[in-house]
Amino acid sequence: xxxxxxxxxxxxxxxxxxxxxxxxxxxxxxxxxxxxxxxxxxxxxxxxxxxxxxxxxxxxxxxxxxxxxxxxxxxxxxxxxxxxxxxxxxxxxxxxxxxxxxxxxxxxxxxxxxxxxxxxxxxxxxxxxxxxxxxxxxxxxxxxxxxxxxxxxxxxxxxxxxxxxxxxxxxxxxxxxxxxxxxxxxxxxxxxxxxxxxxxxxxxxxxxxxxxxxxxxxxxxxxxxxxxxxxxxxxxxxxxxxxxxxxxxxxxxxxxxxxxxxxxxxxxxxxxxxxxxxxxxxxxxxxxxxxxxxxxxxxxxxxxxxx
Amino acid sequence: xxxxxxxxxxxxxxxxxxxxxxxxxxxxxxxxxxxxxxxxxxxxxxxxxxxxxxxxxxxxxxxxxxxxxxxxxxxxxxxxxxxxxxxxxxxxxxxxxxxxxxxxxxxxxxxxxxxxxxxxxxxxxxxxxxxxxxxxxxxxxxxxxxxxxxxxxxxxxxxxxxxxxxxxxxxxxxxxxxxxxxxxxxxxxxxxxxxxxxxxxxxxxxxxxxxxxxxxxxxxxxxxxxxxxxxxxxxxxxxxxxxxxxxxxxxxxxxxxxxxxxxxxxxxxxxxxxxxxxxxxxxxxxxxxxxxxxxxxxxxxxxxxxxxxxxxxxxx
Numbered sequence: 001x002x003x004x005x006x007x008x009x010x011x012x013x014x015x016x017x018x019x020x021x022x023x024x025x026x027x028x029x030x031x032x033x034x035x036x037x038x039x040x041x042x043x044x045x046x047x048x049x050x051x052x053x054x055x056x057x058x059x060x061x062x063x064x065x066x067x068x069x070x071x072x073x074x075x076x077x078x079x080x081x082x083x084x085x086x087x088x089x090x091x092x093x094x095x096x097x098x099x100x101x102x103x104x105x106x107x108x109x110x111x112x113x114x115x116x117x118x119x120x121x122x123x124x125x126x127x128x129x130x131x132x133x134x135x136x137x138x139x140x141x142x143x144x145x146x147x148x149x150x151x152x153x154x155x156x157x158x159x160x161x162x163x164x165x166x167x168x169x170x171x172x173x174x175x176x177x178x179x180x181x182x183x184x185x186x187x188x189x190x191x192x193x194x195x196x197x198x199x200x201x202x203x204x205x206x207x208x209x210x211x212x213x214x215x216x217x218x219x220x221x222x223x224x225x226x227x228x229x230x231x232x233x234x235x236x237x238x239x240x241x242x243x244x245x246x247x248x249x250x251x252x253x254x255x256x257x258x259x260x261x262x263x264x265x266x267x268x269x270x271x272x273x274x275x276x277x278x279x280x281x282x283x284x285x286x287x288x289x290x291x292x293x294x295x296x297x298x299x300x301x302x303x304x305x306x307x
Numbered sequence: 308x309x310x311x312x313x314x315x316x317x318x319x320x321x322x323x324x325x326x327x328x329x330x331x332x333x334x335x336x337x338x339x340x341x342x343x344x345x346x347x348x349x350x351x352x353x354x355x356x357x358x359x360x361x362x363x364x365x366x367x368x369x370x371x372x373x374x375x376x377x378x379x380x381x382x383x384x385x386x387x388x389x390x391x392x393x394x395x396x397x398x399x400x401x402x403x404x405x406x407x408x409x410x411x412x413x414x415x416x417x418x419x420x421x422x423x424x425x426x427x428x429x430x431x432x433x434x435x436x437x438x439x440x441x442x443x444x445x446x447x448x449x450x451x452x453x454x455x456x457x458x459x460x461x462x463x464x465x466x467x468x469x470x471x472x473x474x475x476x477x478x479x480x481x482x483x484x485x486x487x488x489x490x491x492x493x494x495x496x497x498x499x500x501x502x503x504x505x506x507x508x509x510x511x512x513x514x515x516x517x518x519x520x521x522x523x524x525x526x527x528x529x530x531x532x533x534x535x536x537x538x539x540x541x542x543x544x545x546x547x548x549x550x551x552x553x554x555x556x557x558x559x560x561x562x563x564x565x566x567x568x569x570x571x572x573x574x575x576x577x578x579x580x581x582x583x584x585x586x587x588x589x590x591x592x593x594x595x596x597x598x599x600x601x602x603x604x605x606x607x608x609x610x611x612x613x614x615x616x617x618x619x620x621x622x623x
Binding site for chain 2: 018143157
């Protein structure tokens with residue numbers, strides 16, 4: 001197991017470098033002159049422009065710029081945006097919002113998804129099963145964008161239960177965006193649980209448990225559910241990494257000042273350092289949670305051996 | 308297949324939402340009747356109401372994209388009168404009017420074409436990239452597989468919307484229909500690649516491939532004639548669903564301001580425009596959202612039905 005983890009960790013390095021370079025190169029290609037735009041109405045003096053361009057290495061070729069960036073990064077320096085604000089400061093300020101949103105979304109998809117999946121899986125082709133199947137197809141089909149407006153309009157404006165934007169009302173502000181962000185995964189968790197339960201119910205060990213005369217509750221709760229939840233737990237684990245990078249649309253529509261919103265604003269403002277810094281962080285989370293899940297798989301299911 | 312490869316395959320299929328049972332070698336293939344996979348699939352498909360709902364929706368959407376005039380009830384999307392601004396739906400004008408006083412039904416209907424072109428174009432690029440890269444990686448293996456798989460991992464780690472957002476904002480491709488499609492495909496081909504790679508690895512070790520090799524068939528012939536046709540089923544399921552996903556992504560990008568630009572007619576632009584009027588004229592967001600959702604739903608339903616029909620484990 002130790003060797004497997006070491007090999008996987010080693011493999012993440014080229015992916016991390018590759019992804020950050022890719023995004024760096026794309027940001028490098030952003031049009032216009034960000035320094036000039038900084039001056040606004042009053043043009044900056046040529047000396048100031050030259051000094052700023054020197055400071056941000058804007059006149060170096062792409063590869064050199066990237067090498068300098070990685071060099072700084074390894075020393076824990078994420079650089080500053082064009083207004084002199086530390087990128088690391090932006091991240092520490094914005095990250096808690098995204099973390100809270102992710103926690104709410106994961107909680108929603110876990111609780112509702114698993115309950116719906118279990119109810120559907122226990123009695124295949126029953127009413128609940130069909131209900132879960134049809135509604136999960138419907139939910140997956142509604143684009144996040146549309147779902148956000150429906151949630152804002154119905155739950156926010158018509159019923160007035162939740163605030164429709166901003167984070168001024170504590171955890172309550174995260175319910176709608178969390179629900180919207182979780183929707184796709186929620187449907188998937190329900191389906192995964194359903195398939196997994198339905199398959200395991202036909203397994204020999206379940207038949208044995210029944211034959212022993214165990215009550216239905218024990219057969220399902222103790223024997224079936226535990227085994228069936230292995231793929232579900234691993235999916236949810238990997239989803240943490242995906243959600244942290246997927247919150248761009250949700251955070252923008254609900255006006256939450258998280259890292260997704262920050263990266264969107266920075267792309268628009270051509271703040272290269274901020275974009276690259278945050279995206280690298282997102283990629284890191286994504287890779288990290290995928291690794292955790294793979295290890296978790298082996299821990300949960302003793303049949304799987306990596307070495 | 309090694310155990311590790313089988314696990315990879317199962318996981319790739321789960322991620323792509325396209326299980327086909329190839330990863331489960333225990334599938335019973337010795338049952339009495341011997342029908343072809345596609346014959347069985349079509350028989351199942353015909354009985355599935357979800358497939359028919361999806362197909363009818365999909366066809367009406369296709370027709371809408373080809374001949375929008377049929378659905379516009381005689382109104383011209385560019386024939387606007389400001390005095391009608393934001394009027395609610397009525398018997399003559401089913402979808403009401405937008406802010407500029409243009410007939411909204413005509414506008415929404417004319418938005419179908421761009422969505423369809425982008426969805427189909429992007430999925431075609433995804434398919435080509437996925438099949439070519441995946442087949443090469445899976446078939447030749449070793450260092451080439453390692454290299455291509457890492458490359459795929461790199462793209463996979465970047466969220467679709469984020470990648471497309473930066474590409475479009477950078478303006479390398481411009482802002483037209485083709486640019487949006489390519490930007491989406493550039494960050495959307497990875498799952499197809501992994502799926503094809505796994506399937507190719509799964510099929511590679513079967514007896515008929517060994518037989519073909521023994522008869523002296525070249526690598527290329529084996530790959531194109533024997534392996535790919537047998538690896539195509541899950542990719543087809545994935546492709547159908549992905550058309551819907553990409554159409555939704557296009558609307559999102561356009562909504563965020565980096566996709567199609569005015570004066571193009573697009574659902575994303577209509578939603579964006581209506582967003583600020585959500586309180587006073589909710590129909591401006593409602594109708595393009597509704598049509599967009601139905602369109603995405605059509606492809607996802609067809610894909611779902613196709614998967615069920617192609618999954619041998621479902622057959623009892």
